[in-house]
Structure formats: C-alpha cells, structure tokens
Amino acid sequence: MSRPPTSALVRARSLGLCSPFQLSSRIIDRRLSKLQLSEEQEVQSYFQGCVNSLDVEAHDGRYLLAGGGDASVALFDLQRFSSTSSTQQVCEVANGTRGRSTDFAHEFSVQTVTWFPHDTGMFVTSGMDTSLKIWDTNTWQVAEEYDFGSRIYTHAMSPGRSHSLIAVGREARHIRLYNMETGSATQVLRGMTNVSLD
Numbered sequence: 001m002s003r004p005p006t007s008a009l010v011r012a013r014s015l016g017l018c019s020p021f022q023l024s025s026r027i028i029d030r031r032l033s034k035l036q037l038s039e040e041q042e043v044q045s046y047f048q049g050c051v052n053s054l055d056v057e058a059h060d061g062r063y064l065l066a067g068g069g070d071a072s073v074a075l076f077d078l079q080r081f082s083s084t085s086s087t088q089q090v091c092e093v094a095n096g097t098r099g100r101s102t103d104f105a106h107e108f109s110v111q112t113v114t115w116f117p118h119d120t121g122m123f124v125t126s127g128m129d130t131s132l133k134i135w136d137t138n139t140w141q142v143a144e145e146y147d148f149g150s151r152i153y154t155h156a157m158s159p160g161r162s163h164s165l166i167a168v169g170r171e172a173r174h175i176r177l178y179n180m181e182t183g184s185a186t187q188v189l190r191g192m193t194n195v196s197l198d
Helices: 005-014 020-033
Strands: 051-056 063-068 073-081 086-093 110-115 122-127 131-136 141-147 152-157 165-170 175-179 184-189
Touching: 005 020, 063 110, 063 122, 110 152, 122 152, 131 152, 165 184
Parallel strands: 051 110
Antiparallel strands: 051 063, 063 073, 073 086, 110 122, 122 131, 131 141, 152 165, 165 175, 175 184
C-alpha cells in the first residue's frame, strides 16, 4: 500500500532527501492546485465603480477593507453572513456623489487601503485626491491626514515594529516616506524614472 503524498514528502525531508524549502514549496503547490472559489459565500459590493484595493486584517482574518473608484471605503465582516450567504458591509465612508456624505471621505478614487500591521484599531487610505488618511476603526473618523500635493497611486507600511513609516508612491515620481510619529513627510527616495504605480 502506497503512502499518502504529504507523508512521503515529510519522510523524504526527515531522511534529508529534500530541503525544508522544497517540502514547504511542494505542500503549498498542492494546496494551491486544490484551491477553488466558494460557491456558498460572496461579498456583496456596494461600490458604484471599480474596487481598487482590498486588505484583510492579519490578526484574525475576519475584517476586509475595500477602497473604491467612487471614493468610498467599506469594511466587511467575513464571519457575518446574511440569509443569502452574502457577507454584509459593516461600515462605509462615502463622498457626496453617493448620496451619503461625510467630512472624512476622500474626494476622488481611493487607490490603496491597508490595515495597520499590529492593530486593527487603525487603517490607512490614500488616493487620487492627493491625501493619505490614517483612520480610527472604532469611530470611523480620520485621526490624521496629510496632503502630498500630487496624486497617490499606492502606499505601503513595514510589517515590523521598529518604525512607523509609510512609503507613498506618487504621481511626482519620487517615493516619500511619511513618519506617523512626527506627522511629517520629509524623506524622499529618488531614482524612479516613471510614476510609481505599485
């Protein structure tokens, strides 16, 4: 009787016949080959335009942030379902073009949304209205906002705890670093010859 494929790989690893990287790579490849879309659950979209950015919080994998081309930001609870097996939207911030207005909304397309790496109580958005906004998840209000003066195509945060820098890719062809501790964007990374799209 033959062994299951995974146990054969584990045995090969224990005998030194393959490296840890080879073992993990083969297991990941097998899992990905069996990955399928769920036919039982869907995320119901409330956006009137495209969805530009998605981020699932890393702590529990429960909350999904979405940023839209219609300048809205939405939060979905992936563990809360309606009777139609759709994930329902929990919160939304939209500008006046959607009929629901808030002072905190972006004016134009939201290009990137990201959870703060170690705290689901904060998230960051940026967009075509040239602003980077740091949000308080509990109140759905902007805790801090910085205007970069040119369209923002993307931003990224370090997953480490050693600093609180946000790298911002802008239309101005240079990446700027925003320091959340000081509230300033003084560092510029030069060398890009084209617009930073992602």
